Amino acid sequence: MAREIVYGTWESSVQKLPKYMGALKKYNPGTIVEWEHKAFQPSTGAHVIGYVFWAFAPCIEGFQFCRNVISVDGTHLYTKYRHKMLIAAAMDGNQQDLCWRAGSEYQIRKFNRTMEEIKSQNVAAFEFLDKINKEKWTASYDGGWRTGILTTNMSECINGVLKGARRLPLTAIVEITLARTVNYFVTRERRSHAMVANGQLWMDFAYKMFNQWHQKSIDHTVTKYNHRQQSASVVTKRQSGFGLNTHVVKITNRECSCGFSTIVSGRLLGCPGISVGP
Structure with missing residues (x-):
């Protein structure tokens, strides 16, 4: 009863949804909303909603800065109609048996x-x-397409963020996803301004990985072959009985015979003798 007082009933929320989505698109240019209706009731002139899709403009624009993997996962809505919500998520630059x-x-x-x-x-x-x-x-055979993302943790994380919203009417769910998306961008905007002010041009995660790779590469031996193609051979340091392997590197193509493909540039930026912009 208290929930209905605050958010309305499921039926009233569905009636409100088209107008709310229209306002969302109007005041957030670039936002996409798509509808698919299951049926049309001639007696009432009403459409029965089958699916509704929405993507906020900042999320669409921000995808170019995410790793090229989209995780799609379904979660149940705790309503009497037992609908499901599909969530598409991507990971930004900051992220055993x-x-x-x-x-x-x-x-x-x-x-x-x-x-x-x-x-x-x-x-x-x-x-x-x-x-x-x-x-x-396997990461060794996927051609680098998953960019190191081997789990669906990002989907599970988003599911956790929206857990409380799953019991609410439909329009309230959209409102909450908007509010939490805004909070996400505001928080990261503040962090990005602080990073730029301090001369930090990479995300914290990227800096951490770069420093780790730099330490490992200090004792690597690099022999450059072609300056224009940025090709070289790299002999790794022997550690704990392993190492002294020779790898062929082509920075321009982001290729390395070691098999690290998409992240080879980050590993080799720290190698002495390799000079290429981040």
Whole structure:
């Protein structure tokens, strides 16, 4: 009863939704709203809503700065009609068992080594994993398309943020997603201004990874071959019995024979002898 006093009933909320969405598009240019109706009732002249999709303009514009992976997940709405809400989320620049270790290895030789370890412990487990298309679950065979994102944690996080909203009428859900999206952008705008003022041009996560890779690359040996193509060979440092591997690097194409593909530039920016803008 208290919820209906504050947010209205489900029926009144559905009646209010078209007008609210119209205002949302008018006062937030670039926002997209799409409708799909299941039926039309001639007696009342009413359309029965099948689906409604919305994407806020700042989210659309901001996607170009996100990693190129969209996670789509469904969550149940706790109403008498048992509808579902599909959420599409992307990750911005600031972000174990043997099976996980195998899937998260970026280099094929390391993946194969872990798979052999699995085979030595459980042949059935090895055969089960070996039958699965490697492009679907391993970082070493996905061609870099997932940019290192191996879980659906971002979808689960968004589900958690909207957990309380799932019991509310439809228009109230849209209002809450708008309010929390605005808060997201305002908070990060403040942080980005502070970063620029301090001369920090990368996100915190990127700086952390760069510093880690820089420390590892200090003792790498780099031999440049072609300045225009930014190609070179890199010999890695021996650590704990491993290393002294030679890799061919092409910075312009973001390629490395080590298998790290999409993130090779970040690793090699820290190498002595490699000079390329971030």
